[in-house]
Amino acid sequence: MSDKPSNFLATIIEDDLAKGKHDKIVTRFPPEPNGYLHIGHAKSICVNFGLAQQFGGVCNLRFDDTNPEKEEQEYIDSIKADIHWLGFEWNETEKYTSNYFDTLYDYAVHLIKNGDAYVCDLSGDQAREYRGTLTEPGRNSPYRDRTVEENLALFEQMRNGELDEGSCALRAKIDMAAPNMNLRDPILYRIRKKAHHQTGNKWCIYPSYDFAHGQSDALEGVTHSICTLEFEDHRPLYDWFISKLPVPAVPRQYEFARLNVNYTITSKRKLKRLVDDGVVDGWDDPRMPTISGMRRRGVTPASLRHFSDMVGTSRAGGVVDLGMLDFAIREDLNDNAPRAMAVLDPLKVVFTNLPEGHREVFTAPGHPNREDLGERELPFTREIYIDRSDFNEDSSLSRKKFKRLVTGEWVRLRNAYIIQADEVIKNDAGEITEIRAKVVEGTVGADAPEGVRPRGVIHWVSASEGVPATVRLYDRLFDTETPDRGGDDFMQHLNPESLKVLTGCVVEPSLAKGAAEQSYQFEREGYFVIDRYESKPDALVFNRTIGLKEVWERKV
Numbered sequence: 168m169s170d171k172p173s174n175f176l177a178t179i180i181e182d183d184l185a186k187g188k189h190d191k192i193v194t195r196f197p198p199e200p201n202g203y204l205h206i207g208h209a210k211s212i213c214v215n216f217g218l219a220q221q222f223g224g225v226c227n228l229r230f231d232d233t234n235p236e237k238e239e240q241e242y243i244d245s246i247k248a249d250i251h252w253l254g255f256e257w258n259e260t261e262k263y264t265s266n267y268f269d270t271l272y273d274y275a276v277h278l279i280k281n282g283d284a285y286v287c288d289l290s291g292d293q294a295r296e297y298r299g300t301l302t303e304p305g306r307n308s309p310y311r312d313r314t315v316e317e318n319l320a321l322f323e324q325m326r327n328g329e330l331d332e333g334s335c336a337l338r339a340k341i342d343m344a345a346p347n348m349n350l351r352d353p354i355l356y357r358i359r360k361k362a363h364h365q366t367g368n369k370w371c372i373y374p375s376y377d378f379a380h381g382q383s384d385a386l387e388g389v390t391h392s393i394c395t396l397e398f399e400d401h402r403p404l405y406d407w408f409i410s411k412l413p414v415p416a417v418p419r420q421y422e423f424a425r426l427n428v429n430y431t432i433t434s435k436r437k438l439k440r441l442v443d444d445g446v447v448d449g450w451d452d453p454r455m456p457t458i459s460g461m462r463r464r465g466v467t468p469a470s471l472r473h474f475s476d477m478v479g480t481s482r483a484g485g486v487v488d489l490g491m492l493d494f495a496i497r498e499d500l501n502d503n504a505p506r507a508m509a510v511l512d513p514l515k516v517v518f519t520n521l522p523e524g525h526r527e528v529f530t531a532p533g534h535p536n537r538e539d540l541g542e543r544e545l546p547f548t549r550e551i552y553i554d555r556s557d558f559n560e561d562s563s564l565s566r567k568k569f570k571r572l573v574t575g576e577w578v579r580l581r582n583a584y585i586i587q588a589d590e591v592i593k594n595d596a597g598e599i600t601e602i603r604a605k606v607v608e609g610t611v612g613a614d615a616p617e618g619v620r621p622r623g624v625i626h627w628v629s630a631s632e633g634v635p636a637t638v639r640l641y642d643r644l645f646d647t648e649t650p651d652r653g654g655d656d657f658m659q660h661l662n663p664e665s666l667k668v669l670t671g672c673v674v675e676p677s678l679a680k681g682a683a684e685q686s687y688q689f690e691r692e693g694y695f696v697i698d699r700y701e702s703k704p705d706a707l708v709f710n711r712t713i714g715l716k717e718v719w720e721r722k723v
Contacts, residue, residue, distance in 0.1 A: 174480040176214070176421060180222055180391060189390045192224030193258070196250070197380065200230050200364075201237035202435035203450040203457040204249045206471075206492075207395075210426040213475035215393055216255040227387050228257035231380070232265050233373050235363040243364075245450070249458040253468045264379050265365040267386055271374050272326070274382055274412050275337060275355055279318045283411055284355060285311055286321040288335045297343070298351050304344035305351045311340060325358055328371045332358045339378075341407065349404045353377055381405040385414035392418045395425035396482065424484040429648040431456045431489065432657055446661065447644070453710050454644040454665050464641055465686050465696030465712030470499040489643070496713050500686055500694045505533045505540050508581060508626040509674040509689040509709075511638055513552035515630055519589070520605040525549040529611065531582040543677040547583055550630035552673050557625040558602060560591050570623030577607065577621045581690060585610040585621050626690045633673035636707035638695065640667040672709075679704045686712065 173181075183189050194215045198204060204212075219226035228250065232238050247261065264271075278284035287310045289297060299305030313321075322337055324330050337356040345351055355378040360371045384392045392405075399422045409417055432438065433456060441447050441455070450457050453464035461471070474495040478487055518525075527547050533540030557571040557578075564573060572578040577587045590603035607619055615621055642665050650660040678687065683699040693714040702708040 174423075175482065176218060176391070176393060176423060176480060177221060179421065180218060183390070184222065191390075192219060192222045193227065193388050193390045194219045194224065194393060195227040195229050195384065195387065195389050196257070197229045197231045197264075197383075198246050199234070199237075199376075200232055200239065200242040200246060201234065202242060202439060203245050203455075203459055205433045205435075205438065205458065206428060206431065206456045206461070207426045207433045208249075209253065209458050209471050210475050210478065211393075211395070212250060212253055212255060213472055214423065214480055216250075216253075216257075217472075217475075218391070218393070220255075224390075225258035226255070227259075227262055227389065229262040229264065229383060229387065231376060232263050232363070232365060233376060233379050235359065235361040235373065238364055240364055245459055249462075252462060253458070253471060262383075262387065263365055264374075264383050265363060267379070267383055268366060268370055268374070270386065271379055271382060275322065275374075275378075276319065277412060278339065278355070279322060279337075280315055281411070282315060283340050284337055285313050285318050285340055286325070286335050287311070287338045287352075291333065294336075298348070299343070301348065307343050308338070308352065311352070322356075325356065325372050326370075328360060330358060332360055334358065337372075339404075339407075341404075347400055347403055349377070349401050350407070353404060377401055377404055378408065381408050381418065381420070382412065382414060384418040385409060385412075385416045388416050389418045390416075392420045394420065394422055396422045396484065397425065398422055422482065423480050424482055426478060427484070427486045428456070428489055428492065429486050430643045430645050430650070432645070432651055434651070437651065437657060440658075441644075444658075446658070453639070453641045456644075462684075463696075463699055464710050465500075465684075465694060466496055467499050467503075467686070469503075470495040473499065486648075490717060493713055493717060497694070497715075500688065500712065503534075503537075504686045504688045504694055505537075505543075506531070506535070506690055507543070507675055507678055507687040508545070508628055509636070509638070509672060509678075509687075509692060509695070510552045510554050510626065510628050510633070511669050511672045511689075511692065512555040513628075513671065513673050514555040514558060514599065514602065515550060516553055516586070516588075516602045516604050516627075517550050518586070518606050519603050521549045523549060529582050543675070545582055545675060546629045546632045548629045548631050551580075551627045552630050552633060553580075553602075553625055553627050555599075558588070558599070560599070566622050571625055572602075573622065577615070577619050579610070579615075579621045579624045580627045581624055583611060583627070584608075585615055585619060587619075626692075628673045628675050630673075632676050634676050634679045634705075634707055636672045636674045636678075636709055638669040638672045638709045638711065639698075640669065640711045641665065674707060674709075678707060681707075688715075691715070 196215045216226045287308045297306045336354045338352045341350045343351050356372045402420045405420050451459035451463050474492050529545045530542045560574045579585045584606040586604045588604045592601035644665050645660045646662040647660045650657040686696045694712040695709040698708040
């Protein structure tokens with residue numbers, strides 16, 4: 168058994184195994200394939216797959232595909248890719264609720280024959296009226312006392328497509344006065360004359376989630392059906408179906424608090440609106456809280472798993488600060504991302520005391536604490552680029568306020584010479600276009616000679632051998648902690664500076680050999696990843712994952 172931190176679910180499972188209640192733990196992750204998975208799903212994946220790993224069990228991947236109107240193969244493929252990327256493997260092949268449609272139909276017939284289900288002709292509006300409220304009991308449908316024979320005949324007509332959509336539904340016969348609204352004769356089957364991505368046109372009736380879920384768990388031998396707290400009130404219904412049907416196993420449902428993160432929305436409907444309205448460039452836009460979006464931004468699987476552990480698994484709800492995820496990301500990338508130099512706003516420096524065509528090569532570690540990442544070569548030429556913000560021609564600036572290059576003074580180039588700025592070249596608009604400078608001989612890897620006092624250390628890239636790149640600076644998509652609180656239109660809280668695209672950037676040449684999704688720490692800039700789709704060796708594209716430190720300022 169793993170030494171991972173325990174939680175109340177692990178305690179339950181450990182106790183069940185100790186008492187011999189189960190020989191093997193079987194959990195499941197049952198996403199509906201109607202959108203891309205988001206950060207909340209990542210938490211559920213880590214919980215379900217993680218518990219199965221911890222106790223030597225298995226976790227099933229089962230697609231809850233009971234609504235063909237909203238489901239697509241694209242979503243199925245993306246969900247499978249997300250789970251694999253997070254580092255988990257599901258038991259055997261993936262499963263679908265649609266695999267059990269024949270059995271679920273037989274179960275519905277079983278309920279009808281036992282007087283536990285009936286076909287109801289109330290319209291949707293009528294059914295809501297009859298259902299009652301949280302403070303008032305519901306009323307029995309006028310169709311509740313149909314005979315078994317009549318219900319069987321009508322249900323067969325539903326299946327054969329002889330009845331119109333919305334004309335009727337199959338409902339469980341439980342208790343219209345139950346305090347728990349979920350027990351007030353819930354719907355088992357609706358008529359939907361839509362082709363299904365797995366079963367084609369075989370069916371024109373589809374089971375509800377509440378009816379299909381528990382029975383699918385039982386058919387798969389799931390021992391612990393773990394879901395989030397919003398399903399706690401559904402558990403009595405889950406248990407009612409299990410008790411009424413000849414299922415091969417008796418699973419138990421357990422609930423934990425869902426993950427809520429500030430500055431984030433996780434409603435699939437709202438995320439889809441962002442995509443459909445062109446606010447973002449698809450479900451995997453690096454600003455999206457989807458797993459594929461975070462992956463494209465350079466968030467690592469290890470950091471998401473670590474974040475899940477940090478948040479913990481309990482029944483206590485609340486909102487998690489996004490800074491906790493940022494911490495997990497920085498911690499992982501600091502330990503594992505190779506270092507590199509990139510100039511995002513290039514300003515040319517020409518060394519007047521070096522000859523035309525001068526070239527030498529310095530070496531630098533791939534990572535200061537990781538010998539396994541080797542060394543990288545840094546070509547140094549007569550002309551280099553530094554970042555424009557690393558130079559100021561005002562020589563009166565104090566060293567404390569500005570620790571970079573100033574006219575007439577010195578600065579050290581990372582892994583190279585100490586240099587001194589002599590002259591500034593400007594265009595007709597008064598903009599600085601070039602700096603003339605000198606290298607201080609003998610200062611590579613050596614202390615500064617007497618009388619030379621570098622203000623600080625800056626990064627650089629060879630002007631002739633640096634590789635051009637486009638760098639996309641991503642930030643939080645929303646400018647408020649709760650973009651959809653109290654019914655607010657979340658679209659009114661979009662951060663107008665969530666994306667800045669920098670062209671004309673230059674990076675050290677070793678990065679041209681980097682693979683898609685390779686992360687780097689751009690020294691003094693932050694963590695960046697090679698875009699998995701758009702980057703090419705001769706036209707690199709980097710996405711900023713996160714800065715070196717938190718710089719976000721909350722807007723009032």
